Amino acid sequence: MKLVHKGKVKDVYEIKEGNYLFHFSDRVSAFDVEMNTLIPKKGEVLCQFAKFWFNQLSMENHMLTIRDRDKMIVKKLRMIPLEFIVRGYFYGSLVDRYAKYPSLYPDLENLKPTLASKLPRPLFDPTTKSHEHDVPIAEDQIVARGILSRKELDYIKKASIRLYLEMSDVVQRAGFILADTKFEFGLDSNNQILLADSLGPDEFRLWPKSGYVPGRIQESYDKQILRDWLISTGFRDAINRYSERGLKPVPPPLPPEIINRLSDRYIYAYEMISGSSFTSR
């Protein structure tokens, strides 16, 4: 097996017949810094989540099989070099993007949305992929730069919004709000567009419905415990101080209490949303 890519969370290997194996690790990061502590079961949960969504959603995808609960074998595709975000709420990087590039968001014109408010309809928000900051790209630019034909883009846009609505429906029945999610697509050997990459808590933003209050920062279901704890240790302030010098501080080791609560949250979200027990095979 040849390691072809090591992401923040997944290790990607090329295996026989040009297939890829995704190993979902237990790594966790916050404020863009990778922690030195692993979260038991996190990799398994992410893999089981991806499997659940690929089985659930109405689009062909790249999944072939699962191995050892935390590894997924997928068809190797020619990836479309964009990330397709669909947003149901005015939040996250959209807030800055909208301030910076209002012309990209005609849907939001004259709307002056408040933070975390529900958008009138799901917003398709593609970005280019980059290691620094992902940059939004206008639909016309995607076509003008020859990344996709107009027909392909329209197909992907329709599919992305449909998939977001399907996911949102499942998630809300489990007591959560799907604020936004990211999709990636690739082409197979017949030039068919397939849903690729992964779908799970690293791709989407989940808010507990019970705590939802528009107009302020929402509690993110999976990462909030970690973020709050890091803030209480002064680590977030350290990040800000170090960043002035272009450096990142070494994260503190996570205490067992935080590790266990994080692990439990991932499992709980999986069980609520998928409707199946995490331990069952």
Ligand SMILES: Nc1ncnc2c1ncn2[C@@H]1O[C@H](COP(=O)(O)OP(=O)(O)OP(=O)(O)O)[C@@H](O)[C@H]1O
């Ligand atoms: N079926 C596929 N065939 C080929 N490449 C794929 C397929 N599915 C996903 N990919 C690509 O594999 C890579 C997976 O990397 P991964 O998501 O782990 O890390 P990353 O995107 O580099 O960083 P981050 O950790 O921020 O997500 C991505 O570049 C993704 O576009």
Ligand SMILES: [Mg+2]
């Ligand atoms: Mg990725």
